[in-house]
């Protein structure tokens with residue numbers, strides 16, 4: 001490890017040790033108790049290269065001790081206790097999360113809302129594009145399609161981010177050309193890491209621990225779509241999930257947290273609550289999202305280390321991220 005990197009990790013370790021001491025002294029838990037707001041946490045994958053299970057275990061242990069846990073659909077329910085409240089959410093419905101997350105929810109008595117897709121796609125397009133580009137780089141050295149290009153591993157993410165901002169017709173062209181020109185033959189581990197739950201697997205989740213919400217049909221970036229298609233993605237997600245599950249679907253999470261006025265109006269018409277990410281806060285839109293209220297609720301990304309969780313929540317509340 002180069003000396004400056006070593007110094008950096010020493011600083012990070014020292015910070016973590018300091019936080020551990022503060023936590024043992026009861027700070028920031030005491031401060032959190034003073035806020036009456038509800039905080040929504042956002043997680044994606046657990047295990048593999050994502051958040052380790054033992055981290056989630058410790059984060060849930062903290063939440064179970066100090067927060068009242070509620071489903072996303074219950075966010076405006078009157079409070080039953082003086083405790084702060086937390087809504088734990090997982091986006092995308094990764095199949096491998098089932099084995100990891102559900103037993104932890106049960107062990108700690110935590111409720112979670114999974115925002116899922118109703119089975120039109122076996123995995124997210126972003127992951128497929130990343131894998132195709134990786135394979136393309138391996139065989140061709142670089143990939144250029146319709147003005148977008150990647151010639152090295154770090155450029156893969158930039159390619160995917162650029163695709164998110166393309167108008168839908170151009171997006172479809174780029175995706176189609178990637179699929180037509182680069183073979184797709186990922187190892188078994190790739191399927192394990194990225195497969196989404198099937199409708200049967202969604203139905204089998206324990207309803208007392210897991211509530212299901214909509215997350216569109218294809219995980220397209222909503223503001224990039226023509227209005228009619230956007231409506232179909234938002235509303236269709238609810239209709240299809242309700243038909244598959246036989247129970248109401250009351251909440252929605254915008255793919256990538258991205259929404260525009262049209263998405264917001266459709267979500268308002270068809271869902272009790274809709275959730276974004278903390279991107280809106282980072283962009284200085286805290287005030288704006290508060291005015292949009294229950295259909296643009298901010299979510300804090302669950303931190304990588306459990307010691308950071310209470311501090312991250314406190315900071316999030318102070319920045320205006322909580323649901324008041």
Ligand SMILES: [Zn+2]
Nearest residue numbers: 091092255256
């Ligand atoms: Zn998502």
